[in-house]
Structures are given as structure tokens and as C-alpha cells.
Amino acid sequence: MTSVKLAPGATIGIIGGGQLGKMMAQSALRMGYRVAVLDPSEDAPAKATSHHFINAAFGDLEALKSLCGMSDVITYEFENIDAEILHTLVDDYYVPQGAKTVLTLQNRETEKQAIKDSGARIVPYEKVETPDAIRAFMETHGAPVIVKTATGGYDGKGQYLIESGADLDSAGIPFDETEFVVEKYITLEREVSLTIARSVSGQVIYFPLQENLHKDQILYRTIVPSRVDYAEQAQKEAERIMKALHFTGAFTIEFFVAEDGTLYVNEIAPRPHNSGHYSIEACNISQFDAHVLSILDHPMPEVYLHQDAVMMNLLGADLDRLDGELFTHPEWNVHVYGKTDRKPARKMGHVTVLTDDLEQTIDALDRDFLKET
Ligand code: ADP
Ligand code: MG
Known part of the structure; x- marks a missing residue:
């Protein structure tokens, strides 16, 4: 390009x-x-x-x-x-981002194949078209497994956790409507993600490794820097992936850390990502700034973190509880996206807090976000 x-x-x-x-x-x-x-x-x-x-x-x-x-x-x-x-x-x-990479990543099967071909480590998976294929996969790899729609899924939509053959019978997976992949369900020690921006002429900048907690498969909070140190390994995996797939703009690689400490690539978002939102306040350049600069091929600075940060998503259900007190916490950097239709699990905004004491901030935010009305 x-x-x-x-x-x-x-x-x-x-x-x-x-x-x-x-x-x-x-x-x-x-x-x-x-x-x-x-x-x-x-x-x-x-x-x-x-x-x-x-x-x-x-x-x-x-x-x-x-x-x-x-x-x-x-x-x-x-x-x-x-x-x-x-x-x-x-x-x-x-x-400038072209069509090829985004089309590869639109489908979980071609996405996983590309990641695997790059030499990065991913959880065992297979494309499946019948319940019997899932049964066979469970026999080889053990239960539980997770079945995901190959296209169009986000925030855990179109996913089925299958613990046994009986689950499979009652899951009602609509095989005749769309394509599915099955993958081994991993007991997660942690989830982390790495946000990267690559310019048209090839400059690459890395954001600090982000630690993510999901609830009901939706991102609940991001802690930066990650408290588990996989930054170097994650960057090595990213380098493998960038050799195999051509990226322009900001993108994020999601990783699983398994109980035994193995780092697996989960998926790649070829655009700015929810787990990079903290960068607006916490870094010298945000993932959105980096996205704009990189597609316009302007030089970017190396990223540094001004201060540790915790980002909490504001789902509809959170806003229902916190509406009246959003601006009673001066340490909260409040973002409300302006969506008119509020639904309990819809992402309506987020809050970023910069801190010198991550643990204390995490506890305080948990108390504020989990309190009953
Ligand atoms: P989405 O496109 O909906 O983000 P993901 O594949 O990232 O789909 O799944 C959403 C979340 O569900 C993950 O961040 C993780 O918390 C959980 N999850 C997905 N796949 C697995 C797996 N194989 N083992 C354990 N947890 C998983
Ligand atoms: Mg995901």
C-alpha cells in the first residue's frame, strides 16, 4: 500500500x-x-x-x-x-487497511487457521457441522468444550458451553443456519491482551500488556499493566502473527493464560478494542490516536504509561445503578457513549481510574460496581 x-x-x-x-x-x-x-x-x-x-x-x-x-x-x-x-x-x-486481513479474521475458522499457521499457540479447535463431530472432538480432547459461531459472534454471543453429551442434545445448536467451530474449554488462570498499531509504512508500536476480567463473556474490567508478566511472550506471538497477516491501524490480540501457565492466542480484533480504552487517559498516545496516525502513515511515539490504570465497562445494568453517582467520584474518567437504547448487557460507557495502588483501586471499584440498589 x-x-x-x-x-x-x-x-x-x-x-x-x-x-x-x-x-x-x-x-x-x-x-x-x-x-x-x-x-x-x-x-x-x-x-x-x-x-x-x-x-x-x-x-x-x-x-x-x-x-x-x-x-x-x-x-x-x-x-x-x-x-x-x-x-x-x-x-x-x-x-489503507485493505481487505485481506479483515476478511481472514471475520471467520473464526480462517482466523484460527491463520494464527496456527503463523506458529503462534492456540487452543485445539475444529470446524464442526454435526453434533457427532462435536462428540468425536470431546472424545479426543476431553470435555468441556465451547462451540462458537464462525461468523458474527461478539461478547460471547453465539457460544455454547458443552460439558457432556447430554448438554449437546439440549443445546439446540443451529447447524443448518451457520458455521461453527468447537474448541477445548480451558480453565483460565487469567486473560490478557496486547494492543498494537502498525502504520502503512510499517512502524509498529506496542501498548502495555492488559489484564482482562470477563463476566458472562463480556469484558468487565481491564488492569494495566497486567499483574501477570507475559508481555515478552505476548509480543513474540504478535511478531509471529504480524509475519503471517498484514496489519495496518490499531488492533488487539486476546490471549488466554491457562492454569499451567501456557499462553494461548484467543482471537484478534482488527480495530481498536475495548481493552485498550484505558490508553486515552493512561498513555502518552491512545489506541484511537495511534489508529488515526497509523492509517495516515504519520510517525508514532513509543507508548508509555503515565500511571497504572483500571478500566471498568459501564453496561446498561451498571448505569441503572450508577446513573446518579457517575460524577460523585472525581477520580473516575467517565465516558458515556450516548446510546439511547439502554439494555442490561449493552456497553453504554466506561470508566478509567489512574492509580498508584492497583489493588486498592480494584477493590474500591468492585464495591461501587457490585453494590445493590
Ligand atoms: P467474542 O468474540 O465473543 O469475544 P471469545 O472467543 O473472545 O469471543 O470469547 C469470549 C470470552 O469467553 C473469552 O474472553 C473467555 O472469557 C471466554 N472463553 C471463550 N473461549 C474460551 C475457552 N476455550 N476456554 C475458556 N474460556 C473461554
Ligand atoms: Mg473476545
Whole structure:
């Protein structure tokens, strides 16, 4: 990809106007760029941070072309763009991230195959089309296993934890509707993630390793730096993956740390990631700044952490409890995305706290977030 260095005043087109698109736009606006956004929701968070807002479906080629037509460079927060549409856009407009990597990562089977081929370590998995194939996998690798839709899954959606053959019968996995992969269920000691940005001409910067706690498969909190030291190993795995897959922009690799200490790559998000949000306040450059700089091929600084940080997601259920006291904690950096439709498990915002005492801050935030109304 040839480097196109766009000056402030140029327009960045973003496919997807959720919180990631909004925070990307905020970085772009700070640097003096104009922003155009396309999103199917008429009150998408990034509508408020865009010069042009197109309210259309991600499958609406004409609308996407009109976004591209008004933009000097195209990026996305939504990674499930239809392959044919994406190829059309990449052929006719400037999309520095290209189509290949995002298409590989859209499908868990091709994603896992690519990670495995890179030499990075992943949990045993297989593509499955029948309950019998899952039974056979359980015989080889042992139960429990987790069955995941190959496409379109996020925040644990489309996943089935299968502990036994009986579970399998009652799970009702819709094999005739979509593709699935099965993988071994690991008792997790920890989850960590590594956020990276790579510029068009190949500069790579690494954020500090992030430690993530999920609840009901949704990210609950991120602690930085990770209290378990896998930074060097994670970076080695990232280097293997970057040799196999071409990345431009910010992306995040999620890892599992198993009970025996083995580090496995879980999945890769080819865009800014929830576990990198702390970087807005805690680092000299945020993952969103890095994303904008890297797709525009501007040089980036090495990342450093001003202070340790804890990021808590504000789901709808959290906001129901914390609405009235969001601004009674001056140490909270409050982000509310501006989604009008509040649902208990929907990501509505997040809070980042910088601290010199991680354990005390984690306890205090747990108390505030877990208290009953
Ligand atoms: P999503 O695309 O929904 O984020 P993930 O594969 O990352 O899908 O799964 C979400 C979460 O579910 C993980 O972060 C982890 O907490 C849990 N999980 C997923 N796969 C496994 C596994 N094989 N073993 C143990 N926990 C898992
Ligand atoms: Mg995940």
C-alpha cells in the first residue's frame, strides 16, 4: 500500500459509528481532520462527532460509495463488512487497511487457521457441522468444550458451553443456519491482551500488556499493566502473527493464560478494542490516536504509561445503578457513549481510574460496581 500523507482538513470516513467510531473520530477531530460516518442506527454515538453522517445499512453499497466519495481515506470500526462490498471499496477508494486481513479474521475458522499457521499457540479447535463431530472432538480432547459461531459472534454471543453429551442434545445448536467451530474449554488462570498499531509504512508500536476480567463473556474490567508478566511472550506471538497477516491501524490480540501457565492466542480484533480504552487517559498516545496516525502513515511515539490504570465497562445494568453517582467520584474518567437504547448487557460507557495502588483501586471499584440498589 502506498503511503498517502493527508494533512488536517482531509476527511476520514469511518464505517461504523458505535463507541469505537466515536472515539476514533474524537482523535481525528483533535488533530484537525474532518470525519464522515456511516452507521445503520440513526442515533449512533459517532453521529455527534462527525461532519457527515450517513444513516444506512452496512450492506448498502450505494451508501458506502457515497461515504467513500466524500472521504479521502476509509477505515472501519465494524469488521464484518461483506467480502464483495469490501473488495469493491478497496478497488475504487483509499482503504489503507485493505481487505485481506479483515476478511481472514471475520471467520473464526480462517482466523484460527491463520494464527496456527503463523506458529503462534492456540487452543485445539475444529470446524464442526454435526453434533457427532462435536462428540468425536470431546472424545479426543476431553470435555468441556465451547462451540462458537464462525461468523458474527461478539461478547460471547453465539457460544455454547458443552460439558457432556447430554448438554449437546439440549443445546439446540443451529447447524443448518451457520458455521461453527468447537474448541477445548480451558480453565483460565487469567486473560490478557496486547494492543498494537502498525502504520502503512510499517512502524509498529506496542501498548502495555492488559489484564482482562470477563463476566458472562463480556469484558468487565481491564488492569494495566497486567499483574501477570507475559508481555515478552505476548509480543513474540504478535511478531509471529504480524509475519503471517498484514496489519495496518490499531488492533488487539486476546490471549488466554491457562492454569499451567501456557499462553494461548484467543482471537484478534482488527480495530481498536475495548481493552485498550484505558490508553486515552493512561498513555502518552491512545489506541484511537495511534489508529488515526497509523492509517495516515504519520510517525508514532513509543507508548508509555503515565500511571497504572483500571478500566471498568459501564453496561446498561451498571448505569441503572450508577446513573446518579457517575460524577460523585472525581477520580473516575467517565465516558458515556450516548446510546439511547439502554439494555442490561449493552456497553453504554466506561470508566478509567489512574492509580498508584492497583489493588486498592480494584477493590474500591468492585464495591461501587457490585453494590445493590
Ligand atoms: P467474542 O468474540 O465473543 O469475544 P471469545 O472467543 O473472545 O469471543 O470469547 C469470549 C470470552 O469467553 C473469552 O474472553 C473467555 O472469557 C471466554 N472463553 C471463550 N473461549 C474460551 C475457552 N476455550 N476456554 C475458556 N474460556 C473461554
Ligand atoms: Mg473476545
